[in-house]
Amino acid sequence: MDVSITSVPRWIFLAIVVTLASLESSVAQFPWTKEPSSPMIVVEGVNNTNVRLEWDYDAAFRRLIVGIKIFRKGGGSEKLIARKSGEGTINPTTLDLVDRNQDGREYEVVEPATLVLKDVNNNEEYEYVISVDYFPTSSSPQTTDSKSVFVEVKVPPKITTKPLNTRSEIGANVTLTCEASGDPLPNITWTREGATTNQLDNVTGPSFDLVAVRLIDAGSYRCTAENGYGTVTEVASTVFWPSGPHQCSADVWDEGTTQCNTSTVGIRITEGAVWVDSLANLNSAEFSGLANNLTVAISSPYSRPENEDKRPYQILVKEFSRGSVRARVEMEFPSTLPDPLKPLRDAVQSGKLGMFTVDRELVINPTRSPPQSSTGSTQESKIPPDAGKRTSGLSNDIIWAIIGSCIAVVVIVAIIIIVCCVVRKKQSPGGSKGLYTEADGYRM
Numbered sequence: 001m002d003v004s005i006t007s008v009p010r011w012i013f014l015a016i017v018v019t020l021a022s023l024e025s026s027v028a029q030f031p032w033t034k035e036p037s038s039p040m041i042v043v044e045g046v047n048n049t050n051v052r053l054e055w056d057y058d059a060a061f062r063r064l065i066v067g068i069k070i071f072r073k074g075g076g077s078e079k080l081i082a083r084k085s086g087e088g089t090i091n092p093t094t095l096d097l098v099d100r101n102q103d104g105r106e107y108e109v110v111e112p113a114t115l116v117l118k119d120v121n122n123n124e125e126y127e128y129v130i131s132v133d134y135f136p137t138s139s140s141p142q143t144t145d146s147k148s149v150f151v152e153v154k155v156p157p158k159i160t161t162k163p164l165n166t167r168s169e170i171g172a173n174v175t176l177t178c179e180a181s182g183d184p185l186p187n188i189t190w191t192r193e194g195a196t197t198n199q200l201d202n203v204t205g206p207s208f209d210l211v212a213v214r215l216i217d218a219g220s221y222r223c224t225a226e227n228g229y230g231t232v233t234e235v236a237s238t239v240f241w242p243s244g245p246h247q248c249s250a251d252v253w254d255e256g257t258t259q260c261n262t263s264t265v266g267i268r269i270t271e272g273a274v275w276v277d278s279l280a281n282l283n284s285a286e287f288s289g290l291a292n293n294l295t296v297a298i299s300s301p302y303s304r305p306e307n308e309d310k311r312p313y314q315i316l317v318k319e320f321s322r323g324s325v326r327a328r329v330e331m332e333f334p335s336t337l338p339d340p341l342k343p344l345r346d347a348v349q350s351g352k353l354g355m356f357t358v359d360r361e362l363v364i365n366p367t368r369s370p371p372q373s374s375t376g377s378t379q380e381s382k383i384p385p386d387a388g389k390r391t392s393g394l395s396n397d398i399i400w401a402i403i404g405s406c407i408a409v410v411v412i413v414a415i416i417i418i419v420c421c422v423v424r425k426k427q428s429p430g431g432s433k434g435l436y437t438e439a440d441g442y443r444m
């Protein structure tokens with residue numbers, strides 16, 4: 001009991017000391033309760049609008065504040081954005097926006113101390129500072145405390161130079177180029193669509209050299225630009241054919257003509273291509289896109305080692321027509337080759353040609369299609385049965401109509417007969433006077 005009685009005043013004294021000390025220290029330090037983390041990263045096109053820089057402080061100390069201002073630093077200058085001033089008097093009014101850039105479209109201020117950046121662009125990377133003038137205690141001199149945040153702007157990658165679709169002779173060096181902008185500057189990597197090639201080990205950077213290309217290198221190459229804030233890709237297709245004299249065209253009358261033999265094939269694509277009218281136009285983007293993909297698909301069976309000796313000089317898509325999409329393709333081969341179309345025929349027989357699903361039959365020398373009509377004898381021979389089905393369908397309707405009307409006639413006739421019978425039966429037992437007299441009349 002004695003001990004506890006003497007210890008009570010000590011505890012009270014200690015408690016007072018600690019409370020005073022903590023009050024002193026909390027007043028000496030401006031009591032921030034919230035501040036944005038620095039650097040604040042914003043990504044252009046993602047979250048660069050209405051960026052909130054939020055500060056806050058213990059409301060109990062509001063009465064000790066004389067003034068608050070928010071300004072930005074950068075490019076060697078300072079610019080005041082917002083100010084709340086008590087002009088020496090304690091407890092100032094609301095935080096006013098001093099510099100209403102573009103009529104307040106650039107900034108907005110929200111109580112108690114939030115700055116909203118309406119739209120931050122890449123050239124607007126600044127340090128934003130909030131500074132508070134206050135009296136730590138009623139007896140101490142006015143003090144200033146400040147906090148700052150860096151706003152960093154990142155820009156997702158954007159491809160500025162797309163890699164071009166490329167056609168080239170085998171053995172040539174081919175450079176694909178893909179350039180991209182962004183902040184930070186994106187890394188560019190190259191990959192091959194589908195198949196692999198030994199030319200592509202860890203290729204990075206805006207240009208990609210295919211050295212001494214082989215038919216097996218033909219295909220689609222994808223460049224990917226990535227900078228940690230986005231990823232974009234572009235694909236270019238490449239087509240290669242053997243070099244050497246291969247003048248197949250009729251206007252060349254030198255010995256080149258004899259070295260080349262042109263084969264024309266018809267391929268019907270059922271999946272992997274959809275007919276659009278612009279495919280009829282050789283100059284359309286749709287035509288060249290599909291022609292490129294089909295050329296890559298046709299060259300794929302020839303890039304197998306066992307078909308090396310049958311490689312075409314040239315693969316030329318001459319025409320697309322409806323149904324689903326039919327292609328007429330000219331292929332130029334060395335004239336000495338036995339059955340150069342075999343690799344393509346075999347591939348088509350599997351129903352798959354590269355990215356396309358195709359009719360299992362390769363049409364040799366398909367007829368050139370007049371506009372809106374089909375090419376290929378096989379395809380043409382398919383049309384009469386279709387038409388036949390349609391006409392037989394029509395005649396079926398007619399037959400059913402005839403049968404229907406026959407049944408109707410039979411039913412009507414049957415009803416008439418039944419009605420007549422009923423009437424006669426009624427006549428024989430009782431009968432009506434009128435009829436009797438008529439019958440009598442006949443008898444007379």
Ligand SMILES: *[C@@H]1O[C@H](CO)[C@@H](O)[C@H](O)[C@H]1NC(C)=O
Binds near residue numbers: 040041042046047052
């Ligand atoms: C904006 O987005 C980036 C990445 O998505 C993120 O790191 C950053 O914190 C975001 N900034 C804001 C202000 O939300």
Ligand SMILES: *[C@@H]1O[C@H](CO)[C@@H](O)[C@H](O)[C@H]1NC(C)=O
Binds near residue numbers: 171172173211212
């Ligand atoms: C292709 O590039 C290689 C080396 O990069 C060079 O040796 C060769 O001569 C080039 N070929 C052509 C056809 O330019």
Ligand SMILES: *[C@@H]1O[C@H](CO)[C@@H](O)[C@H](O)[C@H]1NC(C)=O
Binds near residue numbers: 201202
């Ligand atoms: C490609 O990169 C991987 C890892 O990044 C590495 O293991 C490999 O050796 C590289 N290949 C070449 C050919 O540089």
Ligand SMILES: *[C@@H]1O[C@H](CO)[C@@H](O)[C@H](O)[C@H]1NC(C)=O
Binds near residue numbers: 184185186187226227
């Ligand atoms: C680019 O790649 C390198 C190596 O992988 C990496 O250190 C760097 O951060 C990347 N740069 C960007 C912008 O992603």
Ligand SMILES: *[C@@H]1O[C@H](CO)[C@@H](O)[C@H](O)[C@H]1NC(C)=O
Binds near residue numbers: 272273289293
């Ligand atoms: C060509 O193939 C690529 C994929 O390899 C595809 O993205 C593109 O749409 C195709 N183009 C046409 C016109 O079929």
Ligand SMILES: *[C@@H]1O[C@H](CO)[C@@H](O)[C@H](O)[C@H]1NC(C)=O
Binds near residue numbers: 260261335339340
């Ligand atoms: C072209 O090849 C075919 C067989 O594929 C052959 O019948 C024809 O005689 C050849 N023509 C020439 C000019 O070599």
